[in-house]
Amino acid sequence: MRVLLIEDNLRVASALSTALRRRGHSVTQATTAAEAIEAGPVDLVLLDLNLPDRDGLDVCRQIRRHDKHVAIIAVTARGEERDRVAGLRAGADDYVVKPFSMAELQARIEAVMRRAARAPRNEETLAAGPLRIEVNARRVWLADREVSLTRKEFDLLMALARQTGAVVPRDRLLLDIWQTTWAAGHTLEVHVASLRAKLNDPGLVQTVRGVGYRLRVG
Template identity: 65%
Template sequence: MPFTGGDETGVEVRILLVEDDRRVAAALSSALTRRGYEVEHAAGVSAALSAAPSDLVLLDLNLPDGDGVDLCRELRRRSGSLGIIVVTARGEERDRVVGLRLGADDYVVKPFSMAELQARIEAVLRRATQVRPERNLICAGPLRVDVSARTVSVDGREVALTRKEFDILFSLARQPGVAVPRDRILLDVWGTTWADGHTVEVHVASLRGKLGDARLVETVRGVGYRLRAE
């Protein structure tokens, strides 16, 4: 779920996946990529510390070249706004307490479902944006979305949207040019994936009409919708 920020075309949310089991890493990377994230895999502590900057870290604690707890502490020392979710088989209460005290935003015990992980990622990223005031303006082609003011303009013309319409646009605008699944939009806007099959379609149709250019929000057959990036 790319959030806002960076350049004028928007920037993808980058996830650093720190996981030594390559089969688990491959499966998670694939699932996250399908959901529109940019994923970098690090198989250990040293690789994680030398990885490119990211918006969120999924951190296994059992690593071959060091303790994930120490890595969590170092990552938090480097950045107070970085989202960190511990994803590990260590399910004891003391492990959870230590991880959270060292700076993790959340703690997920294996095995878990992608729906659960997705919801936790969403929640952590939402909290992270609250301490990133520079990431309040999303720009994609003629579209400008001011997240703080909840205002939208197209070619300088202000567009009045309902709360749901704005939230749908925000869900798409966080990753311009990337197909966003209907379930992801439902989770972003309604907080659930259980809804009438036409709920999203009806609101998207209204959103397109208000934007004045139906081509800005493209339908991706069998997947969901995509905001045109240029």
């Protein structure tokens, strides 16, 4: 199982990662909200609500907006009833208060994943040239090879794939993905370059100078 561990306490994160890997899970670590949002698709998120750059509840809401099926467990020192209620309302499937035992966390993980497995899903798959995109699972396949993308890279690819062959204006991509029509540091261009590199086909995402980008057909 792919686990995203969002925890800024390095000692706690190291101990949890080791315990999870011993149980056979693949673990990606993030110490900030920014790192968490950029992480690739996973099956389970373990989320500390006390992050240095952003409130964990906001991160929970954003992750839930991007993927309504991913399992989220809040793992935090906030133990008041109002905190538990806020966490569950923000989109967490369960709420574990520190300190806790690994046995308890593992039991809660198993319970959450059982519920996720039983939940009905309307799986959507998009085909765009050599690409196959599993929308709900947020997974991308190039022929028989899975391509690991960050959240923003996946969102960018989706925006282009839903209009394959058509030019998607630069401002529309910025608005849809970054909720702004202005971004510093050539943000869009950097993500396009990264996406092209991971797809191993620079011509798949085409630049229409002065307008935007399009996904090549065929």
